[in-house]
Amino acid sequence: MLKQQFCSSPANELISSVNALAVMPLTNQCEPFGNGLIATGLEGAVENAGNELWSIEGEVSRGQTGKCFWSKTDDVICVAHWLTKDECEDIEQQTFAAYSSILNVLKAQGFVHPFRFWNYLPSINVGEGDNELYKKFCTGRLNAFEAAGMPPQSFPSASALGHHTDGAVFYVFASKVEPHHYNNHHQVNAYEYPREYGISSPSFARATALTLADSHFLFISGTASITGHQTRGEGDLEKQLTVTMSNIRHLLETAKPEGCQLSTFKVYIRHAKDAAFVRDWLSTQYPDVDAVYTLADICRKDLLVEIECFCV
Helix, strand or coil: CEEEEEECCCHHHHHCCCCEEEEECCCCCCCEEECCEECCCCEECCCCCCEEEEEECCCCEEEEECCEEEEECCCEEEEEEEECCCHHHHHHHHHHHHHHHHHHHHHHHCCCEEEEEEEEEECCCCCCHHHCHHHHHHHHHHHHHHHCCCCHHHCCEEEEEEECCCCEEEEEEEECCCCEEECCCCECCHHHCCHHHCCCCCCCECEEEEEECCEEEEEEEEECCEEECEECCCCCHHHHHHHHHHHHHHHHHHHCCCCCCEEEEEEEECCHHHHHHHHHHHHHHCCCCEEEEEECECCCCCCCEEEEEEEC
16 A cells, blocks of 8 residues: 655656655755655665655645645645755754644644654754754754654654755654554663753654554664664674664564565665665665665764665
């Protein structure tokens, strides 16, 4: 019912399909393109990296409410909200405003259960201590969730990465049916991280399971080389890949609904020089899993790679 693919076809061609919920083209622009296209500022890390297509059974309608662009069927809605370069200068308050707008649109449209968020920010690691941009984003996001009355147990799966251009975008998938959120027993819950990681802990679950019309899905959040709350394998790319995939396998073992299996990887790589190694390592160990490889800054400066998964 819900499907993620990475396609070489042009983004405008992909979005023209009646079943296309959203397309995320690999581009160095992070601004509204309209018509279901979500430009995130992420660029491909390897040659011939495909555009990301989410398709779904049922005819898709599209619209705009304020600064929120949405696409929906009877079962799922996707809502995207961009920030300009100037708005990113006050990332905490603008994140709060954007998230609040998104949650209001979900409520108005009748899709009150967000199950997967993506966040792409500029200069995510810039700033020292509590002034780091990522940490300010985390405070804005948490404040919006709290203002909406969302408890930590309802935080959905998510990814937050840095691109290399201006602007920011937040987008979400939400449903009318309640999902189930899971955490990784090998990691401290993200929303319970100690104070050293910022004023506000990251507000997301490690994975979210959803059932739509008897079809079962598992969304695994952006996952990295962290056990407990500490980075493992600093400076060691292969070690970080090993720990990352160990975390993902653990989530599959403990959170997978109705036998969901890995279907796709979206891979975020900090350094372009590491892309070939990451691709070869993953494709050797997981030859049946489709993947897209992107260049992105990870939320911690000592992390070299992050991987998110879609399971069916």
